[in-house]
Amino acid sequence: MNLSSISENLNTEKRIAITPEIAKKYISLGFNLTLPNNYGTHLGFSDEDFKNFGVNLLDNDEEIIKKSDIFIQLGLPNEEKLSLLKGDQTLIGSLNTFLNKDKLESLKSKKVSCFSLELLPRITRAQSMDILSSQANLAGYKAVIEAFQIYERAIPMMMTAAGTVPAAKVLVVGAGVAGLQAIATAKRMGAVVFATDVRMASKEQVESLGGKFLTVEGSENLETEGGYAKEASDEFKKKQEDLLTETLKKIDIIICTALIPGREAPKIIKEEMFKNLQSGSVIYDLAASQGGNTVFTEVNKIVEKNGVKILGEVNILNKLPISASNLYAKNVFNFISNLYDKENKKLNINLEDEIIQKTLVK
Template sequence: MKIAVPREIRADETRVALDPDACKKLLALGLEVAVETGAGLAANFPDRAYQEVGATIAPDATALLGGADFVLKVNAPQARPDGTHEVDSFRPGTMLLASIFPTRNLDSVQRLAARNLTAFSTDCIPRTTRAQAMDTLSSQANIVGYKGVLLGALELPKYYPMFMTAAGTTLPAKVFVIGAGVAGLQAIATAKRLGASVTATDVRPEVKEQIESVGGKYVGIDLNQGASAGGGYAAELSAEDKALQAKLLAEHCATVDVVITTALIGGVFAPKLLDEAIVKSMKPGSVIIDLGADGGGNCTLSKLGSTVVVHGVKIVAPLNLPATVPTHASMLFARNLLNFMTAFWDKEGQRFNLDWTDDILKGCAVTHEGKVVHGPTLKALDPTQGGKA
């Protein structure tokens, strides 16, 4: 089987789907691996590093994709600057493994189906014990939480830690983290290590111990209904519970220096949690780091991919933060893909085992045999279908 690793064409992307180490392990399974020239350069993996482990370097993306049995990518296929689309270069019947975020990229999904490609999206992999080693959503969210705290430290006109000097003592910054998923927990831990006083909240009360275990103080919300959607995800709140949440956020945001939002519904779309009234109530010089920007943003005033100042509060809404740590982000992403390929690779028969009874494979399959087969994506394409294939 021929594996192809193209260079990512997204403008702000520096990651690569396979690093040389993961490439070496796939070769050991009996697969052939071809990497587009320059694919790993931005992540500090030059062509020679792939050649040294036995991979082939391909000079042309179109030929590379057209000759592949299985394509490994970071992002969903997208339009090229010349107007063509990456999907057009795939041979019908090819398989694809990437972080597609299918409900955000409906055009790409429809193209994948029309091209008769079998596509798997790593961000849709079920959050189970067996699947956690394949979960790119978690491995990359960890980076998002870490970098978000560092951005807050850079933008805040204060120290994070307490300093006692001959000139006087500065009190530690107060950091408030909204959402205690993978990104949120990493943000809490990183802010705590930097010396900040950290509080955090989540609509799922079961995460209280997790927040406290990484150094945060839990700020709870007494909701009228459960808010966990399972798999580590939060469910959308009722109108009444949204009002309770808004009241708590308004009270707490007014007392802190940095607010870091990490909330996503279903791991995909960002609920609007901070409105202009909350921003206006915050102290001058305060900072909001909107880590929900890739999902649309948690703050109504965020300008996605930019920094704005509103009512004296700096609002930072960074996009694609994992790409700012491309070496480690690529290594972790590649290991996730390697674990997926290894789990379903029949080494004896030298084939990929399309076992549709497997929960992981079923959960992350987006297109197959010319159809969209992912329930939430079907619902996004046609809400009247209710997510039925």
């Protein structure tokens, strides 16, 4: 089978879907792998690195797409590239099904099988394929590093002859994969860390990392069967708001990670709360691409409000593209290995397999 990928728009996406290490594994499985020239050169992967493992390199995206049986990308390609796909081809990536319904409907009408990996079920067997977890883990780490870089004070407590520098106090909003990594990173660097989440199951995880979990009185466990956060009641939101309003008086840095799949990000840091934040505080909003967890977040800008700096980037992983590409490529390889019938050398779209059934765009 012919497997391929083409370069993303490097202005918005620096990650790649196939690294040389993973290219070798695809070819070992029996795939014929084709990539464009200079596919990974911006990350330090030369064309020779791919050629040495038997990868075919072409200088024509149209030819690559038309000849492929399986087409792997990070996100959904542009309409010009999508128009080249035809029946019996398979597209695999993070296709953002909630925002791209019309485009995906068009592909389905052409009998193109589309697998969107952000829809993977949270089951043990799918952990090695879980792109959301692998990428969020890196995002949570990098958000802390970026926020600490902007913050104009020391992070750990320092006792000197001239006096004591207090440890920075960090609040992590949302204790999913990104939030837990943010807690661990901030703690390792010497900060005092607080965290809040609508899922009560997060309390034990936060505390195991040395964070202090902010418990809303009368909390209910707002967690879906898939392990994601779900919409909170108005009563819960009010109690959470009151707790945060009081907590913010002592917070220096906030890392926002609260997201609901397919929905606008919940507005957790309201306008009136900014009155309680100290001048010089920093907010890093990882939810910026879905509207942000603060009312003032703007995409790819540093906004200053009442002396507080708010950072929001669409794709923080562009700052860790090599690590992110390595993990993403492994996730996709594991997914394809599960999908591929090695004996008959074809894809086996077995809808009784929960992984395949959940990720196939219907």
